[in-house]
Amino acid sequence: TMRPSNRGAQIPSFKVMDVMRQAQAKEIALKEAGSSTKVLHLEVGQPSTGAPQKVKDAAAAAVSSDKLGYTGALGTPELRSKVALEYTKRYGVQVEPDEVLMTTGSSGAFIVAFTALFDAGSRVAMAIPGYPCYRNILQALGCEIVALPATAESNWQPTVAMLDEAAKGGRIDGLIVASPSNPTGTVILGPQMQELCDWCTRNGVFFVSDEIYHGLTLGNKPVTSLSYKRDSIVINSFSKYHCMTGWRVGWMVVKDKSLHPAMEALLQNFFISVPTLAQLAAVTALDCEEELDGHVARYRNNLRVLLEGLPAAGFDRLSRPDGAFYLYCEVSSLLSLTKAPDSLALCSIILRDCAVAITSGLDFDPVRGGRFARFSFAGSTADMEDACQRLQRWYSKLAKPPSKL
Ligand SMILES: Cc1ncc(COP(=O)(O)O)c(C=O)c1O
Known part of the structure:
Protein backbone atom coordinates (compact mmCIF):
# COMPACT_ATOMS: atom_id res chain seq x y z
CA THR A 1 0.00 0.00 0.00
CA MET A 2 1.05 3.59 -0.62
CA ARG A 3 1.56 5.91 2.32
CA PRO A 4 0.82 9.64 2.44
CA SER A 5 3.76 11.98 3.01
CA ASN A 6 4.79 12.58 6.60
CA ARG A 7 3.74 16.18 6.09
CA GLY A 8 0.25 15.06 5.02
CA ALA A 9 -0.12 12.33 7.60
CA GLN A 10 0.81 14.62 10.48
CA ILE A 11 -1.92 17.22 9.89
CA PRO A 12 -4.59 16.95 12.61
CA SER A 13 -8.20 16.73 11.44
CA PHE A 14 -10.40 19.79 11.85
CA LYS A 15 -12.37 18.27 14.76
CA VAL A 16 -15.46 20.41 14.32
CA MET A 17 -15.96 18.57 11.01
CA ASP A 18 -15.81 15.29 12.99
CA VAL A 19 -18.47 16.62 15.39
CA MET A 20 -20.62 17.53 12.39
CA ARG A 21 -20.33 13.94 11.17
CA GLN A 22 -21.31 12.57 14.61
CA ALA A 23 -24.24 14.98 14.74
CA GLN A 24 -25.41 13.76 11.33
CA ALA A 25 -25.20 10.14 12.52
CA LYS A 26 -27.27 11.11 15.59
CA GLU A 27 -29.83 12.75 13.30
CA ILE A 28 -30.17 9.55 11.25
CA ALA A 29 -30.40 7.40 14.39
CA LEU A 30 -33.17 9.61 15.84
CA LYS A 31 -35.12 9.45 12.58
CA GLU A 32 -34.77 5.67 12.37
CA ALA A 33 -36.05 5.36 15.94
CA GLY A 34 -39.13 7.34 14.90
CA SER A 35 -38.18 10.25 17.20
CA SER A 36 -39.30 13.79 16.38
CA THR A 37 -36.39 15.27 18.38
CA LYS A 38 -34.10 17.28 16.14
CA VAL A 39 -30.39 17.70 16.67
CA LEU A 40 -29.58 21.29 17.60
CA HIS A 41 -26.47 22.49 15.81
CA LEU A 42 -24.40 24.71 18.05
CA GLU A 43 -21.17 23.26 16.71
CA VAL A 44 -20.89 24.77 13.26
CA GLY A 45 -19.38 28.19 12.67
CA GLN A 46 -21.68 29.21 9.89
CA PRO A 47 -24.85 31.27 9.68
CA SER A 48 -28.01 29.15 9.51
CA THR A 49 -29.30 31.61 6.92
CA GLY A 50 -28.17 31.64 3.28
CA ALA A 51 -26.84 34.42 1.06
CA PRO A 52 -28.91 37.61 0.67
CA GLN A 53 -31.67 37.49 -1.98
CA LYS A 54 -29.84 39.99 -4.21
CA VAL A 55 -26.83 37.67 -4.31
CA LYS A 56 -28.96 34.69 -5.29
CA ASP A 57 -30.68 36.75 -8.01
CA ALA A 58 -27.34 37.97 -9.36
CA ALA A 59 -26.03 34.39 -9.44
CA ALA A 60 -29.13 33.15 -11.27
CA ALA A 61 -28.77 35.93 -13.86
CA ALA A 62 -25.05 35.26 -14.31
CA VAL A 63 -25.63 31.56 -14.98
CA SER A 64 -27.63 32.40 -18.10
CA SER A 65 -25.81 35.53 -19.27
CA CYS A 288 -27.32 44.13 1.49
CA GLU A 289 -26.53 45.70 4.83
CA GLU A 290 -30.11 45.94 5.96
CA GLU A 291 -30.81 42.24 5.48
CA LEU A 292 -27.43 41.24 6.94
CA ASP A 293 -27.69 43.50 9.97
CA GLY A 294 -30.98 41.74 10.69
CA HIS A 295 -28.97 38.54 11.17
CA VAL A 296 -26.54 40.32 13.47
CA ALA A 297 -29.51 41.43 15.60
CA ARG A 298 -30.47 37.75 15.81
CA TYR A 299 -26.95 36.74 16.96
CA ARG A 300 -27.09 39.44 19.62
CA ASN A 301 -30.38 38.05 20.85
CA ASN A 302 -28.99 34.49 20.74
CA LEU A 303 -26.05 35.56 22.88
CA ARG A 304 -28.44 37.02 25.45
CA VAL A 305 -30.41 33.76 25.54
CA LEU A 306 -27.24 31.68 26.08
CA LEU A 307 -25.74 34.01 28.69
CA GLU A 308 -29.00 33.76 30.63
CA GLY A 309 -29.57 30.04 30.11
CA LEU A 310 -26.20 28.31 30.16
CA PRO A 311 -25.08 29.06 33.74
CA ALA A 312 -28.15 27.15 35.00
CA ALA A 313 -26.88 24.17 32.98
CA GLY A 314 -23.45 24.18 34.63
CA PHE A 315 -21.73 26.26 31.95
CA ASP A 316 -20.87 29.21 34.13
CA ARG A 317 -17.36 30.22 33.06
CA LEU A 318 -18.01 31.85 29.69
CA SER A 319 -15.99 34.17 27.46
CA ARG A 320 -17.34 37.71 26.94
CA PRO A 321 -17.75 37.94 23.18
CA ASP A 322 -17.76 41.36 21.49
CA GLY A 323 -18.28 39.81 18.06
CA ALA A 324 -18.58 36.69 15.88
CA PHE A 325 -21.06 34.05 17.08
CA TYR A 326 -19.08 32.03 19.59
CA LEU A 327 -18.89 31.49 23.33
CA TYR A 328 -15.89 29.68 24.81
CA CYS A 329 -16.58 27.96 28.07
CA GLU A 330 -14.50 26.35 30.81
CA VAL A 331 -16.17 23.01 31.64
CA SER A 332 -14.05 21.51 34.47
CA SER A 333 -16.99 21.19 36.85
CA LEU A 334 -19.04 19.33 34.22
CA LEU A 335 -16.09 17.01 33.61
CA SER A 336 -16.10 16.05 37.30
CA LEU A 337 -19.88 15.62 37.39
CA THR A 338 -20.03 13.44 34.27
CA LYS A 339 -16.64 11.74 34.88
CA ALA A 340 -15.79 12.54 31.26
CA PRO A 341 -12.00 12.51 30.81
CA ASP A 342 -12.01 15.61 28.59
CA SER A 343 -14.29 17.95 26.67
CA LEU A 344 -14.24 15.70 23.59
CA ALA A 345 -15.90 12.98 25.68
CA LEU A 346 -18.21 15.55 27.31
CA CYS A 347 -19.37 16.81 23.90
CA SER A 348 -20.17 13.21 22.87
CA ILE A 349 -22.19 12.71 26.07
CA ILE A 350 -24.12 15.93 25.48
CA LEU A 351 -24.84 14.95 21.87
CA ARG A 352 -26.00 11.50 23.01
CA ASP A 353 -28.15 12.69 25.93
CA CYS A 354 -29.47 16.05 24.70
CA ALA A 355 -29.05 15.92 20.90
CA VAL A 356 -27.19 19.22 21.22
CA ALA A 357 -23.98 19.45 19.21
CA ILE A 358 -21.15 21.64 20.56
CA THR A 359 -17.41 21.60 19.87
CA SER A 360 -14.55 20.52 22.12
CA GLY A 361 -11.93 23.14 22.88
CA LEU A 362 -9.25 20.69 21.70
CA ASP A 363 -9.72 21.99 18.16
CA PHE A 364 -8.62 25.43 19.27
CA ASP A 365 -6.11 24.59 21.99
CA PRO A 366 -4.37 21.19 21.85
CA VAL A 367 -2.96 21.69 25.38
CA ARG A 368 -5.71 23.22 27.53
CA GLY A 369 -8.70 22.69 25.21
CA GLY A 370 -9.68 19.44 26.93
CA ARG A 371 -11.19 21.62 29.68
CA PHE A 372 -13.11 23.91 27.31
CA ALA A 373 -15.97 23.76 24.83
CA ARG A 374 -17.29 26.17 22.20
CA PHE A 375 -20.89 27.10 21.52
CA SER A 376 -21.75 28.60 18.12
CA PHE A 377 -24.91 30.72 18.19
CA ALA A 378 -25.24 31.33 14.45
CA GLY A 379 -28.53 29.41 14.37
CA SER A 380 -32.09 30.44 15.18
CA THR A 381 -33.10 31.94 18.52
CA ALA A 382 -35.66 29.15 18.98
CA ASP A 383 -32.82 26.61 18.76
CA MET A 384 -30.80 28.51 21.39
CA GLU A 385 -33.80 28.51 23.76
CA ASP A 386 -34.42 24.82 23.14
CA ALA A 387 -30.73 23.99 23.68
CA CYS A 388 -30.71 25.83 27.03
CA GLN A 389 -33.82 23.95 28.17
CA ARG A 390 -32.42 20.56 27.16
CA LEU A 391 -29.07 21.26 28.81
CA GLN A 392 -30.72 22.54 32.00
CA ARG A 393 -32.89 19.39 32.26
CA TRP A 394 -29.83 17.22 31.68
CA TYR A 395 -27.82 19.16 34.25
CA SER A 396 -30.50 19.00 36.94
CA LYS A 397 -30.47 15.19 36.66
CA LEU A 398 -26.65 15.15 36.81
CA ALA A 399 -26.41 17.48 39.75
CA LYS A 400 -29.08 15.58 41.70
CA PRO A 401 -28.64 11.85 41.16
CA PRO A 402 -31.95 9.97 41.69
CA SER A 403 -32.24 9.11 45.40
CA LYS A 404 -32.35 5.41 46.18
CA LEU A 405 -35.44 4.27 48.08
C1 LIG B 1 -11.23 32.78 12.22
C2 LIG B 1 -11.59 32.14 10.92
N1 LIG B 1 -10.89 32.47 9.82
C3 LIG B 1 -11.17 31.90 8.64
C4 LIG B 1 -12.18 30.96 8.48
C5 LIG B 1 -12.39 30.32 7.12
O1 LIG B 1 -13.36 30.92 6.37
P1 LIG B 1 -13.52 30.91 4.80
O2 LIG B 1 -12.43 30.10 4.18
O3 LIG B 1 -14.87 30.33 4.55
O4 LIG B 1 -13.43 32.35 4.38
C6 LIG B 1 -12.95 30.61 9.59
C7 LIG B 1 -14.03 29.60 9.46
O5 LIG B 1 -14.61 29.14 10.39
C8 LIG B 1 -12.64 31.21 10.83
O6 LIG B 1 -13.32 30.90 11.95
Whole structure:
Protein backbone atom coordinates (compact mmCIF):
# COMPACT_ATOMS: atom_id res chain seq x y z
CA THR A 1 0.00 0.00 0.00
CA MET A 2 1.05 3.59 -0.62
CA ARG A 3 1.56 5.91 2.32
CA PRO A 4 0.82 9.64 2.44
CA SER A 5 3.76 11.98 3.01
CA ASN A 6 4.79 12.58 6.60
CA ARG A 7 3.74 16.18 6.09
CA GLY A 8 0.25 15.06 5.02
CA ALA A 9 -0.12 12.33 7.60
CA GLN A 10 0.81 14.62 10.48
CA ILE A 11 -1.92 17.22 9.89
CA PRO A 12 -4.59 16.95 12.61
CA SER A 13 -8.20 16.73 11.44
CA PHE A 14 -10.40 19.79 11.85
CA LYS A 15 -12.37 18.27 14.76
CA VAL A 16 -15.46 20.41 14.32
CA MET A 17 -15.96 18.57 11.01
CA ASP A 18 -15.81 15.29 12.99
CA VAL A 19 -18.47 16.62 15.39
CA MET A 20 -20.62 17.53 12.39
CA ARG A 21 -20.33 13.94 11.17
CA GLN A 22 -21.31 12.57 14.61
CA ALA A 23 -24.24 14.98 14.74
CA GLN A 24 -25.41 13.76 11.33
CA ALA A 25 -25.20 10.14 12.52
CA LYS A 26 -27.27 11.11 15.59
CA GLU A 27 -29.83 12.75 13.30
CA ILE A 28 -30.17 9.55 11.25
CA ALA A 29 -30.40 7.40 14.39
CA LEU A 30 -33.17 9.61 15.84
CA LYS A 31 -35.12 9.45 12.58
CA GLU A 32 -34.77 5.67 12.37
CA ALA A 33 -36.05 5.36 15.94
CA GLY A 34 -39.13 7.34 14.90
CA SER A 35 -38.18 10.25 17.20
CA SER A 36 -39.30 13.79 16.38
CA THR A 37 -36.39 15.27 18.38
CA LYS A 38 -34.10 17.28 16.14
CA VAL A 39 -30.39 17.70 16.67
CA LEU A 40 -29.58 21.29 17.60
CA HIS A 41 -26.47 22.49 15.81
CA LEU A 42 -24.40 24.71 18.05
CA GLU A 43 -21.17 23.26 16.71
CA VAL A 44 -20.89 24.77 13.26
CA GLY A 45 -19.38 28.19 12.67
CA GLN A 46 -21.68 29.21 9.89
CA PRO A 47 -24.85 31.27 9.68
CA SER A 48 -28.01 29.15 9.51
CA THR A 49 -29.30 31.61 6.92
CA GLY A 50 -28.17 31.64 3.28
CA ALA A 51 -26.84 34.42 1.06
CA PRO A 52 -28.91 37.61 0.67
CA GLN A 53 -31.67 37.49 -1.98
CA LYS A 54 -29.84 39.99 -4.21
CA VAL A 55 -26.83 37.67 -4.31
CA LYS A 56 -28.96 34.69 -5.29
CA ASP A 57 -30.68 36.75 -8.01
CA ALA A 58 -27.34 37.97 -9.36
CA ALA A 59 -26.03 34.39 -9.44
CA ALA A 60 -29.13 33.15 -11.27
CA ALA A 61 -28.77 35.93 -13.86
CA ALA A 62 -25.05 35.26 -14.31
CA VAL A 63 -25.63 31.56 -14.98
CA SER A 64 -27.63 32.40 -18.10
CA SER A 65 -25.81 35.53 -19.27
CA ASP A 66 -22.12 34.87 -18.56
CA LYS A 67 -19.89 32.18 -19.95
CA LEU A 68 -18.27 31.82 -16.52
CA GLY A 69 -14.73 31.34 -17.73
CA TYR A 70 -11.70 31.99 -15.56
CA THR A 71 -11.18 35.53 -14.27
CA GLY A 72 -7.78 37.11 -13.68
CA ALA A 73 -5.97 35.44 -10.77
CA LEU A 74 -6.46 38.53 -8.58
CA GLY A 75 -10.23 38.67 -9.13
CA THR A 76 -12.67 40.74 -11.20
CA PRO A 77 -11.99 44.50 -11.33
CA GLU A 78 -15.60 45.22 -10.23
CA LEU A 79 -15.32 43.16 -7.09
CA ARG A 80 -11.84 44.44 -6.18
CA SER A 81 -13.06 48.07 -6.52
CA LYS A 82 -16.18 47.40 -4.51
CA VAL A 83 -14.22 45.72 -1.68
CA ALA A 84 -11.66 48.57 -1.68
CA LEU A 85 -14.48 51.11 -1.22
CA GLU A 86 -15.73 49.23 1.85
CA TYR A 87 -12.57 50.27 3.73
CA THR A 88 -13.36 53.97 3.35
CA LYS A 89 -16.98 53.33 4.26
CA ARG A 90 -16.39 51.10 7.28
CA TYR A 91 -13.12 52.39 8.71
CA GLY A 92 -12.14 55.61 6.92
CA VAL A 93 -9.05 53.89 5.50
CA GLN A 94 -8.05 54.50 1.88
CA VAL A 95 -7.56 51.22 -0.01
CA GLU A 96 -6.89 51.11 -3.78
CA PRO A 97 -8.57 48.41 -5.92
CA ASP A 98 -5.16 47.04 -6.92
CA GLU A 99 -4.32 46.50 -3.23
CA VAL A 100 -7.20 43.98 -2.98
CA LEU A 101 -6.46 40.38 -4.01
CA MET A 102 -9.51 38.12 -4.24
CA THR A 103 -9.06 34.57 -2.89
CA THR A 104 -10.94 31.28 -2.58
CA GLY A 105 -12.42 32.09 0.81
CA SER A 106 -10.11 33.37 3.52
CA SER A 107 -8.75 29.80 3.56
CA GLY A 108 -7.23 30.41 0.11
CA ALA A 109 -5.78 33.66 1.43
CA PHE A 110 -4.05 31.90 4.34
CA ILE A 111 -2.38 29.39 2.03
CA VAL A 112 -1.14 32.10 -0.31
CA ALA A 113 -0.16 34.61 2.38
CA PHE A 114 1.65 32.08 4.56
CA THR A 115 3.51 30.65 1.55
CA ALA A 116 4.49 34.11 0.34
CA LEU A 117 5.61 35.38 3.76
CA PHE A 118 7.22 32.40 5.46
CA ASP A 119 9.83 29.75 4.70
CA ALA A 120 10.08 26.27 6.17
CA GLY A 121 11.43 26.82 9.69
CA SER A 122 9.93 30.32 10.05
CA ARG A 123 8.50 30.92 13.51
CA VAL A 124 4.93 32.25 13.46
CA ALA A 125 3.13 33.38 16.62
CA MET A 126 -0.58 33.31 17.40
CA ALA A 127 -2.87 33.27 20.42
CA ILE A 128 -3.96 29.84 21.57
CA PRO A 129 -6.90 29.05 21.72
CA GLY A 130 -7.33 30.10 18.11
CA TYR A 131 -8.60 29.02 14.73
CA PRO A 132 -6.97 25.61 14.11
CA CYS A 133 -6.36 25.98 10.38
CA TYR A 134 -3.68 28.68 10.92
CA ARG A 135 -1.62 26.11 12.80
CA ASN A 136 -2.38 23.24 10.50
CA ILE A 137 -1.63 25.15 7.27
CA LEU A 138 1.62 26.50 8.74
CA GLN A 139 2.57 23.01 9.87
CA ALA A 140 1.96 21.67 6.35
CA LEU A 141 4.32 24.40 5.10
CA GLY A 142 7.01 23.34 7.56
CA CYS A 143 6.74 26.46 9.72
CA GLU A 144 7.10 26.44 13.48
CA ILE A 145 4.06 27.51 15.48
CA VAL A 146 4.80 29.78 18.43
CA ALA A 147 1.83 29.46 20.77
CA LEU A 148 0.94 32.56 22.81
CA PRO A 149 -1.08 31.09 25.69
CA ALA A 150 -4.04 33.47 25.98
CA THR A 151 -6.34 33.50 28.99
CA ALA A 152 -9.54 35.15 30.14
CA GLU A 153 -7.28 37.75 31.85
CA SER A 154 -5.79 38.76 28.47
CA ASN A 155 -9.32 38.73 26.99
CA TRP A 156 -8.13 35.65 25.08
CA GLN A 157 -5.97 37.86 22.86
CA PRO A 158 -2.17 38.10 22.51
CA THR A 159 -0.19 40.76 24.40
CA VAL A 160 3.21 42.36 23.86
CA ALA A 161 4.38 40.67 27.08
CA MET A 162 3.56 37.27 25.55
CA LEU A 163 5.48 38.22 22.39
CA ASP A 164 8.53 39.37 24.39
CA GLU A 165 8.46 36.10 26.29
CA ALA A 166 8.08 34.04 23.08
CA ALA A 167 10.92 35.96 21.38
CA LYS A 168 13.31 34.64 24.05
CA GLY A 169 12.95 31.27 22.33
CA GLY A 170 14.15 32.68 18.99
CA ARG A 171 13.31 35.24 16.32
CA ILE A 172 9.61 35.58 15.51
CA ASP A 173 8.85 35.95 11.79
CA GLY A 174 5.11 36.57 11.86
CA LEU A 175 2.13 37.27 14.11
CA ILE A 176 -1.41 36.22 13.20
CA VAL A 177 -4.30 37.79 15.08
CA ALA A 178 -8.04 37.28 14.80
CA SER A 179 -10.39 39.95 16.13
CA PRO A 180 -13.15 39.03 16.81
CA SER A 181 -11.60 35.69 17.64
CA ASN A 182 -12.76 32.18 16.99
CA PRO A 183 -13.47 30.48 19.49
CA THR A 184 -13.91 33.28 22.07
CA GLY A 185 -15.52 36.19 20.18
CA THR A 186 -13.25 38.68 21.95
CA VAL A 187 -11.81 41.70 20.12
CA ILE A 188 -8.53 43.62 20.15
CA LEU A 189 -9.32 47.25 20.94
CA GLY A 190 -7.46 50.16 19.32
CA PRO A 191 -4.72 50.75 21.93
CA GLN A 192 -3.85 47.06 22.09
CA MET A 193 -3.88 46.78 18.28
CA GLN A 194 -1.46 49.73 18.22
CA GLU A 195 0.90 48.01 20.70
CA LEU A 196 0.88 44.71 18.81
CA CYS A 197 1.43 46.47 15.46
CA ASP A 198 4.26 48.61 16.88
CA TRP A 199 5.94 45.52 18.32
CA CYS A 200 5.87 43.89 14.88
CA THR A 201 7.18 47.05 13.16
CA ARG A 202 10.01 47.38 15.72
CA ASN A 203 11.02 43.77 15.26
CA GLY A 204 10.48 43.47 11.48
CA VAL A 205 7.73 40.89 11.95
CA PHE A 206 4.92 40.30 9.41
CA PHE A 207 1.50 41.17 10.88
CA VAL A 208 -1.47 39.19 9.53
CA SER A 209 -4.94 40.26 10.69
CA ASP A 210 -7.85 37.85 10.17
CA GLU A 211 -10.88 40.16 10.07
CA ILE A 212 -13.40 37.55 8.89
CA TYR A 213 -15.82 38.28 11.77
CA HIS A 214 -15.97 42.04 11.15
CA GLY A 215 -19.57 43.19 10.75
CA LEU A 216 -20.75 40.65 13.33
CA THR A 217 -20.57 43.17 16.15
CA LEU A 218 -22.17 42.29 19.50
CA GLY A 219 -20.38 44.76 21.77
CA ASN A 220 -17.15 46.72 21.24
CA LYS A 221 -16.57 47.29 17.53
CA PRO A 222 -13.39 45.72 16.13
CA VAL A 223 -10.75 47.89 14.43
CA THR A 224 -8.86 47.06 11.25
CA SER A 225 -5.10 46.63 11.59
CA LEU A 226 -4.74 48.87 8.49
CA SER A 227 -5.55 51.87 10.71
CA TYR A 228 -2.48 51.05 12.84
CA LYS A 229 -0.01 49.42 10.47
CA ARG A 230 -0.15 50.28 6.76
CA ASP A 231 1.83 47.22 5.70
CA SER A 232 -0.16 44.73 7.78
CA ILE A 233 -1.86 42.03 5.72
CA VAL A 234 -5.61 41.92 6.18
CA ILE A 235 -7.59 38.79 5.38
CA ASN A 236 -11.37 38.73 5.13
CA SER A 237 -14.16 36.84 3.41
CA PHE A 238 -17.81 36.85 2.38
CA SER A 239 -18.39 33.67 4.42
CA LYS A 240 -19.59 34.99 7.77
CA TYR A 241 -21.19 38.46 7.79
CA HIS A 242 -22.49 37.99 4.23
CA CYS A 243 -23.68 34.41 4.95
CA MET A 244 -21.82 33.00 1.92
CA THR A 245 -19.73 30.16 3.40
CA GLY A 246 -20.11 27.77 0.47
CA TRP A 247 -19.54 30.38 -2.23
CA ARG A 248 -15.80 30.47 -1.47
CA VAL A 249 -14.95 34.12 -1.92
CA GLY A 250 -12.50 35.97 0.30
CA TRP A 251 -9.79 38.60 -0.10
CA MET A 252 -6.52 40.01 1.14
CA VAL A 253 -5.57 43.67 1.42
CA VAL A 254 -1.86 43.98 0.73
CA LYS A 255 -0.59 47.56 0.56
CA ASP A 256 3.05 46.49 0.34
CA LYS A 257 3.39 46.06 -3.43
CA SER A 258 6.73 44.26 -3.09
CA LEU A 259 4.72 41.20 -1.95
CA HIS A 260 2.38 41.25 -4.96
CA PRO A 261 4.47 39.34 -7.55
CA ALA A 262 4.93 36.35 -5.23
CA MET A 263 1.29 36.38 -4.17
CA GLU A 264 0.01 36.72 -7.73
CA ALA A 265 2.20 33.83 -8.93
CA LEU A 266 0.97 31.66 -6.05
CA LEU A 267 -2.68 32.55 -6.77
CA GLN A 268 -2.22 31.67 -10.44
CA ASN A 269 -0.58 28.35 -9.70
CA PHE A 270 -2.72 27.24 -6.75
CA PHE A 271 -6.17 28.37 -7.91
CA ILE A 272 -6.07 29.98 -11.42
CA SER A 273 -9.06 32.05 -10.31
CA VAL A 274 -11.69 32.40 -7.62
CA PRO A 275 -15.04 30.80 -8.67
CA THR A 276 -16.40 33.22 -11.26
CA LEU A 277 -20.08 32.75 -10.48
CA ALA A 278 -19.44 33.53 -6.84
CA GLN A 279 -17.41 36.65 -7.67
CA LEU A 280 -20.15 38.00 -9.96
CA ALA A 281 -22.76 37.46 -7.26
CA ALA A 282 -20.59 38.73 -4.38
CA VAL A 283 -20.49 42.26 -5.87
CA THR A 284 -24.14 42.64 -4.82
CA ALA A 285 -23.50 41.30 -1.29
CA LEU A 286 -21.95 44.63 -0.39
CA ASP A 287 -25.35 46.36 -0.90
CA CYS A 288 -27.32 44.13 1.49
CA GLU A 289 -26.53 45.70 4.83
CA GLU A 290 -30.11 45.94 5.96
CA GLU A 291 -30.81 42.24 5.48
CA LEU A 292 -27.43 41.24 6.94
CA ASP A 293 -27.69 43.50 9.97
CA GLY A 294 -30.98 41.74 10.69
CA HIS A 295 -28.97 38.54 11.17
CA VAL A 296 -26.54 40.32 13.47
CA ALA A 297 -29.51 41.43 15.60
CA ARG A 298 -30.47 37.75 15.81
CA TYR A 299 -26.95 36.74 16.96
CA ARG A 300 -27.09 39.44 19.62
CA ASN A 301 -30.38 38.05 20.85
CA ASN A 302 -28.99 34.49 20.74
CA LEU A 303 -26.05 35.56 22.88
CA ARG A 304 -28.44 37.02 25.45
CA VAL A 305 -30.41 33.76 25.54
CA LEU A 306 -27.24 31.68 26.08
CA LEU A 307 -25.74 34.01 28.69
CA GLU A 308 -29.00 33.76 30.63
CA GLY A 309 -29.57 30.04 30.11
CA LEU A 310 -26.20 28.31 30.16
CA PRO A 311 -25.08 29.06 33.74
CA ALA A 312 -28.15 27.15 35.00
CA ALA A 313 -26.88 24.17 32.98
CA GLY A 314 -23.45 24.18 34.63
CA PHE A 315 -21.73 26.26 31.95
CA ASP A 316 -20.87 29.21 34.13
CA ARG A 317 -17.36 30.22 33.06
CA LEU A 318 -18.01 31.85 29.69
CA SER A 319 -15.99 34.17 27.46
CA ARG A 320 -17.34 37.71 26.94
CA PRO A 321 -17.75 37.94 23.18
CA ASP A 322 -17.76 41.36 21.49
CA GLY A 323 -18.28 39.81 18.06
CA ALA A 324 -18.58 36.69 15.88
CA PHE A 325 -21.06 34.05 17.08
CA TYR A 326 -19.08 32.03 19.59
CA LEU A 327 -18.89 31.49 23.33
CA TYR A 328 -15.89 29.68 24.81
CA CYS A 329 -16.58 27.96 28.07
CA GLU A 330 -14.50 26.35 30.81
CA VAL A 331 -16.17 23.01 31.64
CA SER A 332 -14.05 21.51 34.47
CA SER A 333 -16.99 21.19 36.85
CA LEU A 334 -19.04 19.33 34.22
CA LEU A 335 -16.09 17.01 33.61
CA SER A 336 -16.10 16.05 37.30
CA LEU A 337 -19.88 15.62 37.39
CA THR A 338 -20.03 13.44 34.27
CA LYS A 339 -16.64 11.74 34.88
CA ALA A 340 -15.79 12.54 31.26
CA PRO A 341 -12.00 12.51 30.81
CA ASP A 342 -12.01 15.61 28.59
CA SER A 343 -14.29 17.95 26.67
CA LEU A 344 -14.24 15.70 23.59
CA ALA A 345 -15.90 12.98 25.68
CA LEU A 346 -18.21 15.55 27.31
CA CYS A 347 -19.37 16.81 23.90
CA SER A 348 -20.17 13.21 22.87
CA ILE A 349 -22.19 12.71 26.07
CA ILE A 350 -24.12 15.93 25.48
CA LEU A 351 -24.84 14.95 21.87
CA ARG A 352 -26.00 11.50 23.01
CA ASP A 353 -28.15 12.69 25.93
CA CYS A 354 -29.47 16.05 24.70
CA ALA A 355 -29.05 15.92 20.90
CA VAL A 356 -27.19 19.22 21.22
CA ALA A 357 -23.98 19.45 19.21
CA ILE A 358 -21.15 21.64 20.56
CA THR A 359 -17.41 21.60 19.87
CA SER A 360 -14.55 20.52 22.12
CA GLY A 361 -11.93 23.14 22.88
CA LEU A 362 -9.25 20.69 21.70
CA ASP A 363 -9.72 21.99 18.16
CA PHE A 364 -8.62 25.43 19.27
CA ASP A 365 -6.11 24.59 21.99
CA PRO A 366 -4.37 21.19 21.85
CA VAL A 367 -2.96 21.69 25.38
CA ARG A 368 -5.71 23.22 27.53
CA GLY A 369 -8.70 22.69 25.21
CA GLY A 370 -9.68 19.44 26.93
CA ARG A 371 -11.19 21.62 29.68
CA PHE A 372 -13.11 23.91 27.31
CA ALA A 373 -15.97 23.76 24.83
CA ARG A 374 -17.29 26.17 22.20
CA PHE A 375 -20.89 27.10 21.52
CA SER A 376 -21.75 28.60 18.12
CA PHE A 377 -24.91 30.72 18.19
CA ALA A 378 -25.24 31.33 14.45
CA GLY A 379 -28.53 29.41 14.37
CA SER A 380 -32.09 30.44 15.18
CA THR A 381 -33.10 31.94 18.52
CA ALA A 382 -35.66 29.15 18.98
CA ASP A 383 -32.82 26.61 18.76
CA MET A 384 -30.80 28.51 21.39
CA GLU A 385 -33.80 28.51 23.76
CA ASP A 386 -34.42 24.82 23.14
CA ALA A 387 -30.73 23.99 23.68
CA CYS A 388 -30.71 25.83 27.03
CA GLN A 389 -33.82 23.95 28.17
CA ARG A 390 -32.42 20.56 27.16
CA LEU A 391 -29.07 21.26 28.81
CA GLN A 392 -30.72 22.54 32.00
CA ARG A 393 -32.89 19.39 32.26
CA TRP A 394 -29.83 17.22 31.68
CA TYR A 395 -27.82 19.16 34.25
CA SER A 396 -30.50 19.00 36.94
CA LYS A 397 -30.47 15.19 36.66
CA LEU A 398 -26.65 15.15 36.81
CA ALA A 399 -26.41 17.48 39.75
CA LYS A 400 -29.08 15.58 41.70
CA PRO A 401 -28.64 11.85 41.16
CA PRO A 402 -31.95 9.97 41.69
CA SER A 403 -32.24 9.11 45.40
CA LYS A 404 -32.35 5.41 46.18
CA LEU A 405 -35.44 4.27 48.08
C1 LIG B 1 -11.23 32.78 12.22
C2 LIG B 1 -11.59 32.14 10.92
N1 LIG B 1 -10.89 32.47 9.82
C3 LIG B 1 -11.17 31.90 8.64
C4 LIG B 1 -12.18 30.96 8.48
C5 LIG B 1 -12.39 30.32 7.12
O1 LIG B 1 -13.36 30.92 6.37
P1 LIG B 1 -13.52 30.91 4.80
O2 LIG B 1 -12.43 30.10 4.18
O3 LIG B 1 -14.87 30.33 4.55
O4 LIG B 1 -13.43 32.35 4.38
C6 LIG B 1 -12.95 30.61 9.59
C7 LIG B 1 -14.03 29.60 9.46
O5 LIG B 1 -14.61 29.14 10.39
C8 LIG B 1 -12.64 31.21 10.83
O6 LIG B 1 -13.32 30.90 11.95
